[in-house]
Amino acid sequence: IWLARGGSDAIVGGVAAARAPLVSAAEKFxxxxxxxxxxxxxxxxxxxxxxxxRTQIADALEEARSGMDAVEENVRLSRLRVLAEAHPxxxxxxxxxxxxxxxxxxxxxxxxxxxxxxxxEGNCVITEDGYLVGQVSEVGENWATVDTLVDVDTSIxxxxxxxxxxxxxxxxxxxxxxxxxxxxxxxxxxxxxLEEHIYTSGSGGLIPEGIVxxxxxxxxxxxxxxxxxxxxxxxxxxxxxxQVFIVKDFEREE
Numbered sequence: 001i002w003l004a005r006g007g008s009d010a011i012v013g014g015v016a017a018a019r020a021p022l023v024s025a026a027e028k029f030x031x032x033x034x035x036x037x038x039x040x041x042x043x044x045x046x047x048x049x050x051x052x053x054r055t056q057i058a059d060a061l062e063e064a065r066s067g068m069d070a071v072e073e074n075v076r077l078s079r080l081r082v083l084a085e086a087h088p089x090x091x092x093x094x095x096x097x098x099x100x101x102x103x104x105x106x107x108x109x110x111x112x113x114x115x116x117x118x119x120x121e122g123n124c125v126i127t128e129d130g131y132l133v134g135q136v137s138e139v140g141e142n143w144a145t146v147d148t149l150v151d152v153d154t155s156i157x158x159x160x161x162x163x164x165x166x167x168x169x170x171x172x173x174x175x176x177x178x179x180x181x182x183x184x185x186x187x188x189x190x191x192x193x194l195e196e197h198i199y200t201s202g203s204g205g206l207i208p209e210g211i212v213x214x215x216x217x218x219x220x221x222x223x224x225x226x227x228x229x230x231x232x233x234x235x236x237x238x239x240x241x242x243q244v245f246i247v248k249d250f251e252r253e254e
Contacts, residue, residue, distance in 0.1 A: 076243055080128040089251035090208070093117050095144070096243050107151040107176050108134075111244065114142045122206040124247040131236040132156075132200060132211045133244050144246075148238055149213065150181045157203030158183060158213060160230075165190035166201055169213060169232060179238055183216060183230035192219050192230045208250045 095111035134148040154171035202209030218231035
């Protein structure tokens, strides 16, 4: 009787009332899932685009670096051309510095050229401006070690100033880490002066005469003040070397 009199409507209404929050919650959950899907999809898309953009930027930077390296190398070769015109007898081998030595008792670096390119021990190494860097001390098939002019084993004949008084450029452990070398045994009667330029003398036949070594930046005395020696600062910035030029051959004076 109760059902006939509309009780069914009450049941339906009650069910609907109970169902409404569930439907609302389901709709909200469905909306949340849809939003999460969109978010994750957009995140993946943006992540992929970001990765692609980073790759493009890295490639562009690498191209820019390569371009700058090429420009700088062209500048060095142009300056070397001036030196080569002044010394047509010089036979050069271009080489890039690939690694510096790690031992603290020597000052040397490695280049990726060796006997295959005609290098031998003792070869003179210079910059594009004609500044002395050092000498090849060890050679492999496709590599070579270069001892710089401040290395402890350096022993190079030198000429001092315009008068050309002879002396010896010697490596000194206490000076090596200061990027300097010692100028000793000047010709008897000669005097050293600050800021005098030092050049190679060509003695020994391994290094051409007249290569710029550096300048005297300090004068010291020993043996009770009777003997003077100079502290030489190289003309080349050894810490800034990227590319060097090895003199494989040159005309030697008889």
